[in-house]
Amino acid sequence: MRAGARSDRVEPTRGVTRRGLIAGAAAAGTAAALWPARADAATATPSSADVVVVGAGFAGLTAAGLIQQAGRSVVVLEARNRVGGRVWNHDLGGGKVSERGGTFVGPTQDRVMALANQLGVGTFPTYDDGDAVYVNGSDRMTYSDTGPTGSAPPDPLILPELTAVVAELDQMSTSVPVDAPWTAQNAEEWDSETLKSWIDSNSVTPRFKEVVPIATRPIFGAEPRELSLLFTLFYIAASGDENNPGTFERNFDTRNGAQMSRFVGGSQVIATKIAKQLGSGVVLSSPVRQITQSSSGVTVVSDRATIGAKQVIVAIPPTLAGRIDYEPILPFQRDQLTQRFGQGTMTKVAAVYKAPFWRDAGLSGMAVTTGGPVTATFDDSPQGGTPGVIFGFVGGDLARQYNAMAPADRKSAVLNQFVTFFGTQASNAIDFFETSWSGEQWTRGCPVGIPSQGTLLAYGSQIRQPAGRVHWAGTETSTYWNGYMDGAVRSGERAAAEVLSEL
């Protein structure tokens, strides 16, 4: 112990020694000692490949598929015992499924649509006949989403303000470049205030302030106080594609918006189909612990395999990417980015019924409320409508409160809401299940990572910038449909192109 005695820093020399030790011993010794033994270690997994992909979500699988198609070898290391990441089918029995995570797809989500098309996965319209329900306090009203506010409730008390604020946000977002929001003319001002501060200084009706979280809880899994205005504007700008500037409406709406369609067989089927094509190139239950770079390549240490490669794509949420041990360490800017990019707080709850009874009453299954725990619901029944499934988003503060409740209380609170929305039959659920995404070890929060105040400005450019041979993918790195399945696919395509140009 000779702390403090060194007058200069000898990190590089020591780093080499340590690296040598790890390189020599990691696969056989250290990793085996440190992490639980896996008796079923993947004997078919090669010890080297052109590219290693970390994470078998939509981003990682898309990248791996493209790399394989380009004739390069690739291994995907996945921590879970399944593929899909934030996209996860729930088996309802009888060949029917519902979705625990990412569900919908809509116009301008071109890349995930093209991918589904290519894999032979069809789409069908989200059930959207009849009216939506809006509950504010003791007020309940129904409305058609064919009106001027779309999926947003045309609450007469706030209608002018709602229209004006949405128009203003849309307008502001047109000045935010999706590939570099930190270069927007007002980037500094907008990254210095929260969405809440902006609403407070632009809102005249207290009731309107109550309605704003109806949007932020499902969209971000966050309260307006947790969101940088700049990030919010970027998210709106990203709700489009190269030819169609993003709008809040396209993000929030079902009709002609991001909730317009669903995938036949459940959204996860896209992931399982790509994984099938990759075969033994996908290693499950193998969390990546360490990535070592040298001038000649990378070594990726996971619980079940240590693989040498030329390049690596890390396709997991920023906060999880930051937990991998990199040797040498990443530039501080990249590390500080991942320190300031927490995942949203979202629980998805679902009730299953023999039939979608609300449809008979002229309701679409969509409901929004200023109450809770559920903020918004959708009809998530399989194509054909049997069984009937309603899912609800519990996000932000409401998700935090919800998780502190006893399971029985949670269920009854949700079903009570569903009764208010859809009638007494809603209490007769034949099944009820919930998915707390913040409690998922290998996601840590949904739907998306959220940069804190000032982070886009300070470190935004690090989100995609490769660190040597380490490339970054995942929906948080996407310029369009950031936070969506489409963004994940886009990021995988971009990262694959990056890597292929360097092989």
Add this chain to the structure above:
Amino acid sequence: MTVFEEDARGKISRRRLIAGAVAAGAAAAVPSSARADGAAQSSSVDVVVVGAGFAGLTAARKLRRAGHSVVVLEARERVGGRVWNHDLGGGTVTERGGTFAGPTQNRVLALARELRVGKFNTYDKGDNVYVADGARSTYSDTGITGTAPPDPQILGQLATVVAELDEMSKTVPVDAPWKAPNAAKWDGMTLESFLDSHNPTKRFTDLVAASTRPIFGAEPRELSLLFVLFYVAASGDEKHPGTFERNFDTRGGAQMWRFVGGSQKIALRMADQLGPRVLLGSPVRRIVQSRHGVTVHTDRATFGGKRAIVAVPPTLAGRIAYDPILPFDRDQLTQRYGQGTLTKVTAVYDRPFWRDAGLNGSALDLSGPVNFTYDDSPPDGKPGIVFGFVGGDRARAYNRSSQARRRAAVLDQFATYFGSRARKPRAFYETSWAGEQWTRGCPVGIPSTGTLVAYGPKLRNPVSRIHWAGTETSTFWNGYMDGAVRSGERAAAEVIARL
């Protein structure tokens, strides 16, 4: 202790040698443990402490005194964490990290006394230098604004805003800022939004940023107003409510004293007392909890304990793999708690020549890269040392420029403050704390807006057998050495009550 080192294929690293020596030394102190799988050394203690900074060492020492066995696992090859002496040769040192102590920092002062580490006054005779919009002036910190500059252009605004922040901070309970009556409102806005509502002049906003960069390593836009108010409230003790002035001032404030032999000496003395129970070069990767205890895994060794104290910054605590995983709210806390961005730059001169000119070595500069300097010379003034804080956006810009340009930019500033002799230091060095693998940013972890309200209680709530320490968990002097010591004492008491 039975030690089974894996065969490293003939490669002997310095770390192995240290580990070997430590293991041999520990043999007498720790009862023998069962063979592991032959791949790692393994031992068992009452409490495993993660991190040998001020918090971890304080906790370990207190546990030992209560008769419990401990091991302290430290990732670095040194102890002290964010406190790190820099050897100038000839027995003199200066500080790369935490440096000062001041009134109401009772716990670190008591610890230093106990360890016979003396303190001396930060050099504070003569005037401070103030540079705004290219104009240099001097002022005495004995005036009403203390260390803050009595700039007539901003005096009114400064007095108003500081008084308002102090007043607001009184409603923020240091042990639960999320319970302040206005917590949700204040945690929903940034310090910058708060300032904007006062229609500040540009010079005033520049001054505020010049203050938040050294204090937090952050811009006003990165700071939740609630967190800032908590930080002000925490700049005191049980008997003296915190104030901005006590935080910011040298005279009567947090920069009043320094430790003889450098602040790290406190950590070194604690580590000496703990002897072979402190293991260096041992980053903790994984903590497994069961009904009976914890198992803490480093790269090559495993330690069993009844309880663990994790005494590292929240963002690094979040990178350890916990089995079972921690409750989601603790994890989301650490996802939203980035370390500040601070580089400390230091110039060493033969003597503290600024003193001859009636200057105390403190300068506040609204430009950059340096916003604030202090005289960091040893007690006898040989050699003369000035260090500067480069924080927030300035630190990010600074790190982008070349080493030669960085040095020239800093020395240009020093020459403006202290005269042209400042251009010719005999040594110049810098410490980029954001680039330190086992700290990742200084001086402190900063919760994002909404985080204290959403997850604040998780900072200290133990997760079964895992307890949390580190200056970020302290109710007083959060972000300071004193806060680290307090947190170590609190965590040790928590554990002792349950052993």
